[in-house]
Amino acid sequence: MTIGVCYFPEHWPRERWERDVEQMAEAGVEYVRMAEFSWGRVEPARGEFDFEWLDAAVELVGGYGMQAVLCTPTATPPKWLVDERPEILQVDRDGTTRNWGSRRFTCFNSDAYREETERIVRRFTERYADDLRVVGWQTDNEFGCHDTVRCYCDDCAAAFRDWLREKYGSVADLNAAWGTTFWSQQYDSFAAVEPPRPTPAEQHPSRLLDYYRFASDSVAEYNRLHADLVREANDDWFVTHNFMGDFDGLDAHALADDLDFLAWDSYPTGFVQDRRQGDPTADELRAGDPDEVGMNHDLYRGPETPFWVMEQQPGDVNWPPHAPQPADGAMRLWAHHAVAHGADAVLYFRWRRCRQGQEQYHAGLRKADGSPDRGYREAARAADELFDLDPVDAPVAVLHDYENLWATEIQPHSPDWNYWAHLRAYYGAVRRHGVQADVVHPDADLSDYALIVAPALHLVDESRAAALGEYVAAGGRVLFGARTGAKAPSNKLHDAPAPGPLADLVGATVDQHESLPEPVETRVEYDGVSYDYRTWAEWLAPGDARVVATHESGVADGRPAVVERDVGDGAATYCGVWPEPELADALVSDALDAAGVGRTGRLPESVRVAERDGFTWVTNFGDDPVDVAVPDGTEFVVGGPTVDGFDVAVVDAAPSDLDCS
Template identity: 40%
Template sequence: MTAMRRTLGVCYYPEHWPEELWAEDARRMAETGLTWVRIGEFAWSRIEPEPDQLDWGWLDRAIETLGAAGLKVVLGTPTATPPRWMLNRHPDMLALDSEGRPRKFGSRRHYCFSHAGYLEECRRIVTELAHRYGRNPYVAAWQADNEYGCHDTVISYSDAARRAFRDWLRAQFPAVNGNGGDIGALNRAWGNVFWSMDYADFDDIDLPNLTVTEPNPAHSLAFRRFSSAQVVRFNRAQADIIRAHSDAPIAHNYMGRVTEFDHFDLGADLDIASWDSYPLGFLEDRVGASDADQRHFARQGDPDFQAFHHDLYRAVGRGRWWIMEQQPGPVNWAPYNPAPLPGMVRLWTWEAFAHGAEAVCYFRWRQAPFAQEQMHAGLLRPDSAEAPGLAEARQVAGELADAPGVDPEQAPVALIFDYDADWAWKVQPHGKGLSYFSLVFDHYRALRRAGLSVDILPPSARDFSGYRAVFAPGLIHMAADLKRALAESGAEIVIGPRSGARDRNFSIPVPLPPSLPGLDVTVSRVESLRPDMPVPVEGGGTVTGYREELAGSADTVFADYSGAPVAVRQGRLTYMGGWGDAELLDRLVVGIGLRSQLPILQLPLGVRVRDTAIERFWFNHNSCPVETPAGRLPAAGVLRVPR
C-alpha cells in the first residue's frame, strides 16, 4: 500500500452566508491549499424547513459550487440538531438529566438515543440524504451526526431509556428457555441480596439516579454499558443506510475526552475515525493539568493531550483517522479563551500528521457573527478578512507539497485503553478524584517524556506481536483470554493498579486479583489516600492517591521505606500496586525500557517526539526556544528529521 497523501480541509456552513459568497469562499479555500470541505451537519432546519417538505436546492448548489472549485465534500448527517418541529411530533424525545429535568430545545443534541420515534426520523432523513448524494461525484466522505456525547448527552434518564434498559438487561441475562430474561441471574450477578435490593421482574428495575445513597455499582455499570450501546446502535443505523447508497468512506467526529460511550465499538461501523481537536479549550476545561502547567501552556495546549487522542483514534479507525475540526484561533467555550501562540496552529497540524492523520480540517472557514459560537475564531474573520490561523494553514499546505505521505509504523510500545474500565472507575473511584482516564494518561505522559512513540490498543487486542512492552494499568475487569494473551506475549507487560479487580458484573473475584498466570501476587487490601499523604518509594517517587497491599512470591521492583512492595515482577510480568507519581512512572518506564532495549530519551518540559516509518518529528510546546539533540527548536517549532 502506498502512503496516503496528507491533506487539509475546513468546515463550512453555506446556509450561514449569502449564496453570492459561496464561489469566492470556495476559490479562497482551494487557493489556501485545502482539499476537503465539511458541510451540512447542522442544516436540518434548512433541508427540511417543515415536516416532510424537503428543500434540496440550496444544498445541491452549494455542493456543486464547492466541487467545481476542486474541493471534496464531507457531507454530514444533520441528526445532532433536530428542528423545532420535531418536538411537536415527538414531545418525549428529549433526554432527561440525572435529576429528572428535560434537556430542552434551544441549542443542540436535544435527543435521547433510546427514543424509537426519533431514531426513525433519523433513518428517514439519512436515507433521503444518502439517496440524493450517495453517488454525487463531489461527495467524497460522510460524517454521521456530530460529536456524539458532547455536552454530557450519552446518558439519559428518560422513560424511553428506562424501557430500553430493561429490555437490554433481559438480553444480558436471558432466560434458559429463551423467553425474556432471568431475573434471578441478574440478582445473583449484581449481589442484590445486599440491602434487600432483589427484583422480582426486569420491569421493577429503575434507572440508577436519585437513589437515597449510592446505587449498586453493578447497576450503575450496567446502565453505562447500556447507554454506550444505545449510541453505537444509533450510529450503526446511519452507517448502514449510507453504505447502502454510497461508496464514500464514513466518519464520525469524536470529541476529546468524551468517554461515556465505547469509541472502539462505534468505530467498528466507521471507515475513518476522526476527532475534534481544541488544544486550548481542552487545557482549560478537561485536561486536568496542574495550575502551573495550565499557566505555562495556556497558549500552546497540553503537550500530550492531543497526541494521546491522535494515537487513540488511529486505533479506533484501525489505521485511518482524521482531525475533523482543528482549533484555528481562540475558541468561545472554555472558562478562559486565549489566543494561540503564533505557530501553534501549524504545530498542531503537523503533530496530527506525525501521528498518522490523513487529513486535518480547520473549524471553521469564517467566524459566524451570530449565535452560540460567534466568539469562535475561524480562518476568516466575520468581515472575511484573513484571521491569523489562515496563514499557518497556508504554510502547512505549502510544506505538505514536499512532504511524504502518511507513513505509519507500529510503535514499540502499546498502551491499552478500555472505555468499560473508565466507566467502572467512574462508578467507583474509591478515592475522590481518581479516574481511569487520568491513570492511563499519566502512563502515556511518562512514555512520551521518555521519547517513545506509542500505539493505543483496545481491550479486545489479543495479538501483541511486535511490541516490546505493553502497559495496561487500571483494567478493572480483564477477560481471561486477555490475561493469557498478555502473559504469553513475550513483551514486557505492566499491569496494575486495580487490574482484574472485578468480574464482568462488578464483583470482587475469588481468588483475589490480579490472578494473572505466571505472576504470584495477590492484592490483599487496598486503600485510597489523601493527596497530601503520598507514600515515598525507596529510590525516588511516591505512590499517591491509591495503594494496594501486595502478597506473594514475585520479586519486589519498588518498595516503600517499610519494605512493603509497591511493584513486583515475575519474568516479564510487572504489577504496580499503586498510582505512581511522575517520578515513579518515569522510573518504571526507564526500567522497562532497559529490559526491552527501548531507546529512552529524557525530554525537557514541553518537548515531544514522534516517529513515523521514515522520520522523527520534534515538537516544541514552549513559548521559548529549546536546545535538543536534533538542534535548536524555536518556540512552537516543528523539526522533521529523517530516521
C-alpha cells in the same frame, strides 16, 4: 496528508460563497465539511425540502478542485419536529426533559426519532449518491456531547430491560451477577428494573455499570443506522464520526466496527482547562498539553488505520472557562503534531467566525468579515509542508477500555482518582522517551507489540488473564498499574485477592490498599532512588515475584510496592502505586530497555518527538527554543536544528538518533 475546513454556507450571503471557496483553495484546503446542523435549513417544514443551496455549495467546492464531506444533520432537529413528536426528547436522571433550543436533546432509543433519522438521512444520502464531489460522510456530530449519552426516559427504561433480558436470560441470573442481596435490591422480574434515577445513597455499582454499557450500546446502534443508510446509497463513500477528547460516556471502540476510520475534535487550549487535573501552565494555555492531545490522537488511530482530526482549533474558542489566544505558530504546530501521530487529514473548525448564535466567540481561519485571522496563514503553511505518509508503526501498546473507566468512575475510592490522568501517567512516560504507542482495547491482537502498558485494567476475567499470560510466555513484557484485576466484569470483587486471575502471572497479590490526599507524604524506593507517588497505594504480598520497589512512608513503610516476575521468555511487572512522573519515567524506561525498544533520553517537558514512515517530528509546545543534535548527513525536511517556541522540525532519522536539549 492534507488539511480541510468546516464550512457553514447557510450562515452567509450567497454572493460571498465563491470568494470563500476560492480562498480555501488558495490555502491548500482539500476537504470541506458541510451540513452537520442543517436539518432546519433543508426541511423548514415537514416534507418541504430545499437542497438547492447545498447543491450549489457542493458544486462550488468541487469546481475549485476540493472534495465535500457531508454530515447527517440529526444533532439539531428543527422545532416543528419537536412540536409534532415531543416523545423524541431526552430526560435527565431527575426526570427533567431536555428541551429544544440548543443541540443534542434527542433520545437514542426513541423509536420516533429513529424513524425521523432514517427518513432525513435517506433523503440526504440519496440526493448525493451519484455526486463524485462528495467523498464521504460524518454521522451526526459529537455523540454524547453535553453529557447526553445517558437518557432516563420511558423508552430507555424499556430498552434497558430488553438489553438485560438478552444479556442475562433470566432475572435470577441478573440477581446473581449483580449481587442484589446487598441492601435487599433483588428483582422478581425484568419489568421491575428501572434506569438508575436519583437515590438517597449511592447506586448499586453493577447496575450502574450495566446501564453505562447499555447507553453506549444504544449510541452504537443509532450510529449503525446512519452508517448503513450511507453505504446503502453509495458503498464507495467513507463513513466516520467526530469523537471528542478524554470523553468518558461513549465506547469509541464499539462504534469503530461500523466506521471506516475514526475522527475526533481537537481543542488543545480548551482541554487543558476543562478536562485535565491540575492548573495549566502558561505554555499550556497557549498550546495545550502534548500528551493530552497525543493520547487522544493515538486512541482514535487504529493500529493499522489512520484517523482524521475533523475539527482542529483555529484560534480562541468559546466554551472553556477562559479563551486565551493560542501562541503564534500553534495552529500549524497542532497540524504537524497530528500528522506525526498518524492523522491523514486535519480540518480546522471553522472557516469563518460566525456572526450569530451560540458560537460567536469561536474563532475561524477567517474573521467574521472574511479577512484572514491568525490561523489562516498557519493552516496554509501546514498544507504546503505536509506530505503523504505510511501509517504509524508503534512498538508499544497502552491498554484502554471504557468499561474499566466506568467501573473506577462509579467507585473511585478517592475524590482525586481520575482514570484519564492515571492512564496518562504511564502514557506520558512512554512519550517522554520518544516512543510511539497505540492506545488499544485489551482484547485487541497484542502479539506484535514489544511492550504492553496496562495502567488501569480494573476488570479482568479468566480469558483476558490467559491471553496476557500467553503474550508474556512468548517473550512479551507487560507493565501493570494499580487496581489491576480487582474486579470481575460484573463490577464485583473476585473471590481471590487482586489482581484476581492475574495473580499467577505477576506472582503476587494485593494485601492492603489505601487512597490518600495530596498533603500526605507518599514515597517508594526503586532501584536505590526515592520517588514520590500520589492518590493510590497498595502493599503487595509476593509469591514467586521479585520485589523491585518498597514503600518508604506511612503504615506501608517497608512493604513491597512494585514486583516483577519472569515468565517464559517474557516478564510481568506490577506497580501498586500511582506514580508521579519521575517514578513513571524510571519504570517505563526500564521496561522499554528490557523489551528492546529504542528510545531517547527524557525529553524536555514541552518537547515531544514522534516517528512516522522514517521521518521524525520534533514538536515544541513551549516558549523556549530547543536544540536538536542529529547524525551527520541527516536532512531537515521542515525546520532546522534549533526549534523555536511553538515550532516544529521534521528530520529523516529515528528518534533514538536525536538529542534534544
